[in-house]
Amino acid sequence: MKKIFLLLLFTATGLLAQDKMKFAAKVQNRNSDSITIRSRTFNKVMVADAKGNFKDSFSVEPGLYELNDGREVATLYLKNGYDLSMTLDTKMFDETIAYKGKGEKENNFLAKKYLAIEVVGEKVMAGGDNASLKADVEKVFKDLEAKLQDKGLDENFKTLMMKQLPMEKADLIGFLEKGEKLAKLNGQKSPSFAYENFKGGTTSLDDLKGKYVYIDVWATWCGPCRQEIPHLQKVEKDYHGKNIEFVSLSIDTKKDYQKWRKMVTDKSLGGIQLFADKDWNSDFTQAYFVDSIPRFILIDPQGNVVSADAARPSDPALRQQLDKLLK
The missing domain is CATH 3.40.30.10 (Glutaredoxin)
Incomplete structure (x- = not known):
């Protein structure tokens, strides 16, 4: 009887643990003594401990969240049961974000995705040969789509990304196409008003x-x-x-x-x-x-x-x- 009671107790404790997730962050050159994790329906403020690190556990609905350190933002994918540790240096914010622990695959994908899109986006904004720039955009998103085939990724996360990637790609291609249209106006008679x-x-x-x-x-x-x-x-x-x-x-x-x-x-x-x-x-x-x-x-x-x-x-x-x- 005692063994059955202990088994039930451990099972219940395990279920309760799954109702929350753990998150820790080690931030070099902090912009603030607090960080905020939020979505439209969620807001969690974490305060640094005596060593300057952040650590807490909380319940979430599975999905995308924004982490804000007072100056920069990063996108997270969170769900209950995760035990996620984040490290970064704010002097090279996007380039240094890395994750360890349960949930690392999804979040490292996000970190690399946003860095890759930022890099190619800067090239697009700077202008140049549109055919070459379009090829660069296509390659970035082809590589990201290939990485999404990892069977270890959360299925809900993969579904979100497969919806998000085409829209992000369309934004960059649309910017290039708009640039082409505007370039054709230069030197021409202006529309009047x-x-x-x-x-x-x-x-x-x-x-x-x-x-x-x-x-x-x-x-x-x-x-x-x-x-x-x-x-x-x-x-x-x-x-x-x-x-x-x-x-x-x-x-x-x-x-x-x-x-x-x-x-x-x-x-x-x-x-x-x-x-x-x-x-x-x-x-x-x-x-x-x-x-x-x-x-x-x-x-x-x-x-x-x-x-x-x-x-x-x-x-x-x-x-x-x-x-x-x-x-």
Whole structure:
């Protein structure tokens, strides 16, 4: 009877252990004394011990989680029953992430996946021969798909990755294809516009012929757009009196029309402030394949496209380009 009781006790203890997972992290050059593991429905803050290490156990639903150390993020795959140890050095965050213990295969796959995508993504952003870049992208994802055939990987994890990888690949290929389209616009006659001017009436691109035109496509709700405003104002001031006009084209929806007018007033926005007629679907933004903002466009005095995807005001490359054009 005693043996049966002990057997039942050990069995129950084992089941309880499976209701949780263990996670430990050894972080060199920590950005913070705490790390957070979270998802849409989960949030766990872990505080470093006296030696600067993190360790805890908790219950999770199997799936993908974000680890945040206060500055950088990593993606984890967690499930109850895992006993996972993580090591990393924040000075080389993505390059040094490694895992040991139960759950290491899935999480080492994630670490290598995001590093590989980051590396090829940087090559894509830098530009170059599109055919060669597409081949690089194809190779990265072919290698990742091959690694997913490992029979030791959790089946739910494999299902998640097989859904995720095609979308990530499509994003990079889409970026390359968009770049090809934009490159074809350079040197061509620019699509035109005629939109409401904040100061009254309408202003068209034809009205600005004879000058370079630097266009900022933005919206009042766009955080990155607002971050560029002080830089744009400084550029406008520094190039005042030069042969260039600065146009800010809002693609706010009609319901936010008054917000646009208020922001132009409150922020003392200069240049030529225009309001597009059909927000994202305006003919001008469609012609330039605008699918994210802020977006900057540079047009020459003859109405030809200098750059369909020009440097931002915060980028020193813009001033270098303008200095050459306006000398």
